[in-house]
Amino acid sequence: MRHHLILRVITKLLVGTIFLFALYVQFHGDYSPGGGFQAGVIMAVGFIIYGLVFKLEKAKAVFPPWLVHKIVALGVLVYAGTGVYSLLVGYTFLDYAAIDPHSPVHGQHLGILIVELGVGITVTGVMVAIYYAFAAHAPNLKDEDW
Amino acid sequence: MASSVSLSEPIHHVALSLADQLPILQIIIPFITAPLIVFLGVRQLAWPLAFLASVLCVVTSSLLLKQVIDGSEISYQLGGWAPPLGIEYRVDAVNAFVLLLISGIASVVLFWARLGLKAEVPERSHALFYALFLLCLTGLMGVVITGDAFNVFVFLEISSLSTYVLIAQGCHQDKRAFTASYNYLIMGTIGATFFVIGIGFLYMATGTLNMADLADRIALQHDNRTIQAAFAFIVVGMGLKAAIYPLHLWMPNAYTFAPSPVVAFLSGTATKMALYVLLRFMFTVFQPAFLEEVPLIEAIILPFAIVAMFASSISAFAQRDLKRMLAHSSVAQLGYMMLGIGLFSHTGLTATVIHLFNHGITKAALFLGVGCYVFVVGGASYEKLKGLGKTMPWTSAAMVIAGLSLVGVPGTAGFVSKWILVQAAFEQGWWIFAFLIVLSSILAVAYVWRMIEALYLASPAEGAMSQEVPFLMLLPLWALALSTLYFGLFTDITLGAAKAAASGLMSGSSGMF
Numbered sequence: 001m002r003h004h005l006i007l008r009v010i011t012k013l014l015v016g017t018i019f020l021f022a023l024y025v026q027f028h029g030d031y032s033p034g035g036g037f038q039a040g041v042i043m044a045v046g047f048i049i050y051g052l053v054f055k056l057e058k059a060k061a062v063f064p065p066w067l068v069h070k071i072v073a074l075g076v077l078v079y080a081g082t083g084v085y086s087l088l089v090g091y092t093f094l095d096y097a098a099i100d101p102h103s104p105v106h107g108q109h110l111g112i113l114i115v116e117l118g119v120g121i122t123v124t125g126v127m128v129a130i131y132y133a134f135a136a137h138a139p140n141l142k143d144e145d146w
Numbered sequence: 147m148a149s150s151v152s153l154s155e156p157i158h159h160v161a162l163s164l165a166d167q168l169p170i171l172q173i174i175i176p177f178i179t180a181p182l183i184v185f186l187g188v189r190q191l192a193w194p195l196a197f198l199a200s201v202l203c204v205v206t207s208s209l210l211l212k213q214v215i216d217g218s219e220i221s222y223q224l225g226g227w228a229p230p231l232g233i234e235y236r237v238d239a240v241n242a243f244v245l246l247l248i249s250g251i252a253s254v255v256l257f258w259a260r261l262g263l264k265a266e267v268p269e270r271s272h273a274l275f276y277a278l279f280l281l282c283l284t285g286l287m288g289v290v291i292t293g294d295a296f297n298v299f300v301f302l303e304i305s306s307l308s309t310y311v312l313i314a315q316g317c318h319q320d321k322r323a324f325t326a327s328y329n330y331l332i333m334g335t336i337g338a339t340f341f342v343i344g345i346g347f348l349y350m351a352t353g354t355l356n357m358a359d360l361a362d363r364i365a366l367q368h369d370n371r372t373i374q375a376a377f378a379f380i381v382v383g384m385g386l387k388a389a390i391y392p393l394h395l396w397m398p399n400a401y402t403f404a405p406s407p408v409v410a411f412l413s414g415t416a417t418k419m420a421l422y423v424l425l426r427f428m429f430t431v432f433q434p435a436f437l438e439e440v441p442l443i444e445a446i447i448l449p450f451a452i453v454a455m456f457a458s459s460i461s462a463f464a465q466r467d468l469k470r471m472l473a474h475s476s477v478a479q480l481g482y483m484m485l486g487i488g489l490f491s492h493t494g495l496t497a498t499v500i501h502l503f504n505h506g507i508t509k510a511a512l513f514l515g516v517g518c519y520v521f522v523v524g525g526a527s528y529e530k531l532k533g534l535g536k537t538m539p540w541t542s543a544a545m546v547i548a549g550l551s552l553v554g555v556p557g558t559a560g561f562v563s564k565w566i567l568v569q570a571a572f573e574q575g576w577w578i579f580a581f582l583i584v585l586s587s588i589l590a591v592a593y594v595w596r597m598i599e600a601l602y603l604a605s606p607a608e609g610a611m612s613q614e615v616p617f618l619m620l621l622p623l624w625a626l627a628l629s630t631l632y633f634g635l636f637t638d639i640t641l642g643a644a645k646a647a648a649s650g651l652m653s654g655s656s657g658m659f
Contacts, residue, residue: 066187073181080178083170090161093170095226101159 004053011053018046026120030109036116040123048131056135068129075122082114165209169222169235172206172245173288175199180280189273196276197256200283203249211242217646219656221293229293229658230356236293239646240499244290244422247503251414251510252283258514258622259407265521266405267315275315279411282308286419295431296355298423299342302387306334309416313404323403333396337386344379347372360431361655368436377440380427388420390484391454394477401473406517409469413476414510418502421483425498425651428487433654437490448488452582454481459589463596468526469516471593472509475552478586479505485579486567493570495648500640501563504551504633508560511548511626515541518615518623528596533606538614542601544627549594551630554587558634562641
């Protein structure tokens with residue numbers, strides 16, 4: 001990829017913006033279109049485009065496969081953990097009112113934000129894991145093959 | 147502005163006790179343990195956590211069954227949203243019974259897997275294996291406990307996707323596990339798609355997804371084509387997952403090439419879960435009155451039940467591999483359960499539900515035994531099993547007991563269910579079915595005899611070295627084998643629960659809470 005100067009520079013510029021946009025979609029999801037799933041995919045795209053342009057190994061150095069596994073599990077734990085919290089304080093599973101009993105509407109708001117964060121984390125992990133799994137099977141392209 | 151202020155007012159809330167949370171605990175204990183195992187990533191912790199979760203599931207499901215065995219029902223609202231809009235978990239005698247079966251078999255199989263899994267799956271995959279196992283358990287139990295039709299589909303996919311990977315784990319033994327798993331993936335996906343198409347049609351015609359609410363609305367429009375089409379899609383889709391006779395083709399290969407603990411678990415639970423969903427949709431959502439109007443029972447269920455009982459028994463006899471033989475016999479045994487539905491009476495459904503349980507523990511015992519043989523001799527073809535009755539006396543004795551239960555010899559669990567099935571046939575005056583049940587049992591004698599012949603009568607291959615498996619692997623096997631005897635002699639629990647379940651099913655939906 002040495003001589004693909006434009007691709008490399010643009011990618012370096014874009015990756016940060018992509019991550020920022022992912023965070024915007026994540027945390028603005030309750031006011032505008034978006035949410036955890038979309039944000040997770042956008043976040044993963046940041047890693048995937050980095051891997052595509054700068055080789056898989058570089059991407060794996062930034063986001064190692066063992067960490068991807070943990071991230072996948074972590075998101076589910078965040079989601080389910082929210083439910084378990086509401087269950088422990090005497091509400092039904094995933095009743096977000098439990099988060100702020102004095103102001104249930106605020107509780108619902110906060111609850112959906114936390115749960116969507118869990119979704120975002122897991123989707124990021126899964127998308128990157130799928131990319132790693134497929135990319136690892138493909139033979140590396142040489143520069144001359146382009 | 148005024149309304150938003152009033153919304154933020156504190157709402158009086160009565161705190162729920164842990165006992166009220168049992169229905170959700172049943173599902174989230176394995177569901178949280180699975181990602182926890184992956185997150186911790188410590189191989190030594192994987193098995194203890196998985197086993198602990200499955201044992202806790204057994205505890206919760208027995209507590210649930212205790213509450214509902216008198217015919218009452220429990221409703222649990224997820225997220226505090228009231229049904230029919232919110233998702234509801236509904237526990238009654240039928241699904242509490244199936245929950246106990248699923249969680250019980252899961253914990254017995256997991257106990258066995260601590261030593262037995264090493265022979266078939268390399269240790270570096272163990273943590274992920276147990277996580278998947280728990281996800282599969284979550285999915286199976288979720289399908290059973292939920293009272294929301296779309297939620298059934300979601301849990302069905304959780305269990306199916308993890309099942310595909312679990313079956314493919316057999317690739318360390320035989321690469322054909324990949325194609326077997328892929329085959330099942332295609333068939334299972336078609337089944338799940340058909341099921342969700344059916345749900346979509348139901349939603350189109352009724353505008354609701356809650357099972358009790360669906361039942362109320364379907365009762366008003368039996369002649370609606372959309373609803374009839376939905377029924378057809380749901381029966382075919384679930385029939386594929388349950389491996390009902392003409393739709394069973396994925397099953398022999400999947401069961402042959404999957405690791406033994408996976409097969410022991412799936413044979414006792416996965417097809418049973420699908421059969422439960424069929425029962426639930428046929429009798430609770432569509433209700434008996436609808437079934438009398440469509441030609442399903444006499445045109446499809448009864449004939450195919452009979453064909454399954456014979457054709458699959460004969461093909462089971464023709465197999466040269468114990469695992470494959472047992473897979474074919476599972477299809478034949480499903481024929482009995484379908485026959486129970488086909489008889490369309492209280493006794494018939496009692497037979498179906500009790501056979502679901504009895505066959506579950508019998509098959510799990512047999513497949514665990516197969517796992518013991520694979521552990522020692524590395525395969526389960528009759529050629530390899532020759533003479534193992536002498537070198538592995540304890541495993542083989544348990545296999546004989548479970549085999550007798552498969553045939554339905556008096557004193558075993560298999561006898562109880564066949565006896566009730568015969569009774570149900572006589573009740574309807576259809577003695578020909580009673581005769582066919584006995585006749586197909588003779589075929590079962592033939593295929594079980596081939597196993598016994600290989601184990602006890604054939605002389606071992608020269609130079610073959612084999613010894614008994616460790617005690618900790620014999621323990622779960624014998625627990626299952628002895629329970630087939632126990633439930634054959636003392637039928638209070640199983641028959642009581644099955645009768646309560648059948649009454650619940652025959653009376654249709656109990657309506658919304």
